[in-house]
Amino acid sequence: MPGTLLMAPNETTNSNPNRSYCRFTSGRSSLPVDGVATLGVSGVEIDLGPGHPAQLWNYDRLKSLEPVRGNAIDVLLSSPEAPGASLFVQGAKFAANLAGHAPHLTARAARRRSWKWGLLLAAIVALAVAASFAAGWSPLRSFAAALPDSWRQRLGDSARESMTEGHKECVDAHGVAALSNLSARLSKAAPDGVSFNVRVYDWPLMNAFAVPGGQIVLTKGLLDKAESPDEVAGVLAHEMGHGIEMHPETGIIRSVGLAAAVEIMLGGGGLANAGLMLAQLGYSRGAEHEADLDALHLLKGAGIAPKGLGNFFVRVSKIEGENSADAKSGALTWLRTHPPAAERAKLVRQQSDYPATPALDEQSWQELKSICKTTIEPQKPGSGD
Numbered sequence: 225m226p227g228t229l230l231m232a233p234n235e236t237t238n239s240n241p242n243r244s245y246c247r248f249t250s251g252r253s254s255l256p257v258d259g260v261a262t263l264g265v266s267g268v269e270i271d272l273g274p275g276h277p278a279q280l281w282n283y284d285r286l287k288s289l290e291p292v293r294g295n296a297i298d299v300l301l302s303s304p305e306a307p308g309a310s311l312f313v314q315g316a317k318f319a320a321n322l323a324g325h326a327p328h329l330t331a332r333a334a335r336r337r338s339w340k341w342g343l344l345l346a347a348i349v350a351l352a353v354a355a356s357f358a359a360g361w362s363p364l365r366s367f368a369a370a371l372p373d374s375w376r377q378r379l380g381d382s383a384r385e386s387m388t389e390g391h392k393e394c395v396d397a398h399g400v401a402a403l404s405n406l407s408a409r410l411s412k413a414a415p416d417g418v419s420f421n422v423r424v425y426d427w428p429l430m431n432a433f434a435v436p437g438g439q440i441v442l443t444k445g446l447l448d449k450a451e452s453p454d455e456v457a458g459v460l461a462h463e464m465g466h467g468i469e470m471h472p473e474t475g476i477i478r479s480v481g482l483a484a485a486v487e488i489m490l491g492g493g494g495l496a497n498a499g500l501m502l503a504q505l506g507y508s509r510g511a512e513h514e515a516d517l518d519a520l521h522l523l524k525g526a527g528i529a530p531k532g533l534g535n536f537f538v539r540v541s542k543i544e545g546e547n548s549a550d551a552k553s554g555a556l557t558w559l560r561t562h563p564p565a566a567e568r569a570k571l572v573r574q575q576s577d578y579p580a581t582p583a584l585d586e587q588s589w590q591e592l593k594s595i596c597k598t599t600i601e602p603q604k605p606g607s608g609d
């Protein structure tokens with residue numbers, strides 16, 4: 225009588241490859257119960273001996289902890305028919321026959337499902353693009369916004385690595401703390417789900433830029449030129465604005481093409497010089513204005529005066545005008561990618577007053593300025609090509 229036959233581990237019957245030793249663990253009671261599992265017509269029949277009701281786990285609804293591979297010697301199953309419970313079944317033949325009854329548990333099916341996820345993602349992206357197109361938004365931006373965050377991070381890593389190549393990252397602990405405090409303060413008014421990762425590189429060129437995934441790079445050259453923490457806050461808020469608007473993502477996709485960008489995001493390639501290309505292309509005037517408006521919003525939310533934002537650009541453009549040799553310091557290139565300083569200063573002047581405190585206290589400011597006291601070699605990008 226099948227209802228009473230119990231088996232010991234490893235005692236798989238040679239006569240019937242559809243029956244095997246099993247161990248049932250219910251979600252509630254901690255003690256596992258040994259029994260026999262049989263591959264029936266419609267599902268796995270579980271016989272745990274006297275005192276336990278017979279169970280039938282339908283093939284269609286079965287789940288396995290791991291995909292059932294061709295060489296599996298056992299399986300670990302669960303089913304919505306017994307929430308929280310698990311069933312361990314020993315036996316290679318049982319596993320192989322189970323795969324015949326429930327093909328969705330196989331490794332091949334799992335691979336197909338991951339393809340389906342890819343297709344689903346593509347469909348979501350296509351929908352987002354179509355919807356935004358209908359609404360008159362930028363399709364590229366909607367595409368970027370629909371991407372999983374990990375993809376944007378990979379694109380950002382690749383861009384940052386390529387653009388900072390040859391320069392060490394500044395990691396003095398006090399400076400890093402001051403910078404992350406400032407970044408957190410400015411992030412308070414950022415939209416939900418947007419976060420930033422700001423790094424400083426030991427690079428004399430004056431520069432600041434955002435790369436995908438909310439990553440922002442500031443250079444030592446910029447910190448040296450800044451005369452107050454409010455100026456750094458202004459520049460940082462402006463770059464955060466680019467990040468909020470996904471300008472780096474759309475810029476890279478536009479400059480290297482969608483296919484190459486997707487390849488990088490899937491971990492299949494580096495950005496080579498495309499990152500540098502992006503930096504030199506700069507953004508449209510409209511994009512710069514958007515970043516400025518976001519920056520003003522972030523500064524206000526952080527209780528930091530917006531004057532720094534205007535001052536810095538005005539001062540740097542003056543230095544540049546007086547001394548064309550400064551073009552070599554990168555100021556010229558950087559300013560060229562930004563709208564006229566006067567325009568920005570006017571925008572800042574139009575802001576109504578609000579209570580503000582310095583972006584950093586004097587000590588933190590000095591600590592930020594000396595963040596390059598300690599540096600580390602940049603991590604080598606994953607791909608050598």
Ligand SMILES: [Zn+2]
Pocket residue numbers: 462466507512515561562
């Ligand atoms: Zn900008």
